Amino acid sequence: MDDYLVRGVAADGSFRIFAAQTTHTVEEARARHNCWPVAAAALGRTMTAGLLLGANLKGDDLLTIRVLGDGPLGAIIVSANARGEVRGYVQEPQVHLPGTPEGKLPVGAAVGKGHLHVTRDMGLKEPFTGSVELVSGEIAEDIAHYLTHSEQTPSAVSLGVLVDTDNSVVAAGGLLLQLLPNTSDEVLEKLEQNLAQLPHLSSLIKDGETPEEIIHRVTRRLEVKILETKPVCFCCQCSRERLEDLLVGIGKDEVASMLEEQGGAEISCHFCAEQYRFGQGDLQRVLERIEAEKKES
Incomplete structure (x- = not known):
């Protein structure tokens, strides 16, 4: 049932x-x-x-x-x-x-x-x-x-x-x-x-x-x-897009450090334990977003 x-x-x-x-x-x-x-x-x-x-x-x-x-x-x-x-x-x-x-x-x-x-x-x-x-x-x-x-x-x-x-x-x-x-x-x-x-x-x-x-x-x-x-x-509302927004929010230095030291990042949602992998290209795109948003502000 x-x-x-x-x-x-x-x-x-x-x-x-x-x-x-x-x-x-x-x-x-x-x-x-x-x-x-x-x-x-x-x-x-x-x-x-x-x-x-x-x-x-x-x-x-x-x-x-x-x-x-x-x-x-x-x-x-x-x-x-x-x-x-x-x-x-x-x-x-x-x-x-x-x-x-x-x-x-x-x-x-x-x-x-x-x-x-x-x-x-x-x-x-x-x-x-x-x-x-x-x-x-x-x-x-x-x-x-x-x-x-x-x-x-x-x-x-x-x-x-x-x-x-x-x-x-x-x-x-x-x-x-x-x-x-x-x-x-x-x-x-x-x-x-x-x-x-x-x-x-x-x-x-x-x-x-x-x-x-x-x-x-x-x-x-x-x-x-x-x-x-x-x-x-x-039902969890997490998504790759939301976690990418989270990466943008933690700032340029943190993301650059992940890219340099680990070559990527793996983030797990607290609520549902779903794992999201962000590779080199993904983190590079996040850095570009941070720079673009910085210029806009």
Whole structure:
């Protein structure tokens, strides 16, 4: 089954809900960055969170999540847009830590203490960034904490990534439930009861449960309208042209040094690990561009 996201709202307008299956999306990121299990889980959860939060974006809006912890994974950076496209990387993808006593991947310990930053670029003069301290490093709790305290939207978040013994991602997905103003105590009580009975999300997805079925589990005994179903995928906007622009930006001396000492340059995109090779002729052309732009200015 292809990855996709479902967006719904309560018939009485008391809450909105999002659920996504992201197995193939997370597996592509895992393979591109050669992530070991704990890094795959941390990156996959953050990417899924990016897609869930990005479901409210419009047009060319862009959302970036930065998880900056002091654990061995280092930074986790994820970017998502309104089209259901997401990309991301983890600073140290090959980290191994012993599992928790419950047999789970120790994502919280691998992330460590630090801060979560969420930036929304909506084409205005300045992007908006909200920040909170990491609560647990487990990502779902941290995203819920951010939404509740930084955006004043009480939220429940569940994120799951199941990794096989060969490091591949077997199942991944997420759920986001947000309460809207004037939610009644009755509705709140039903939602809390349903959430308390919700099994691990990755187990549900592994067993073939769809995002629609997960939404119906969480909203049992409540009426929900499905507003949108859209595909999601790993997609990076990097290109040879953009990286050539980057070379132009670093300046004449740096490029001349690459040409003289290495006879070329190999640049890897942080987000997708795609490699771009610039030979002697390419770097010479970059130098000519730098000179031409200098004269124009």
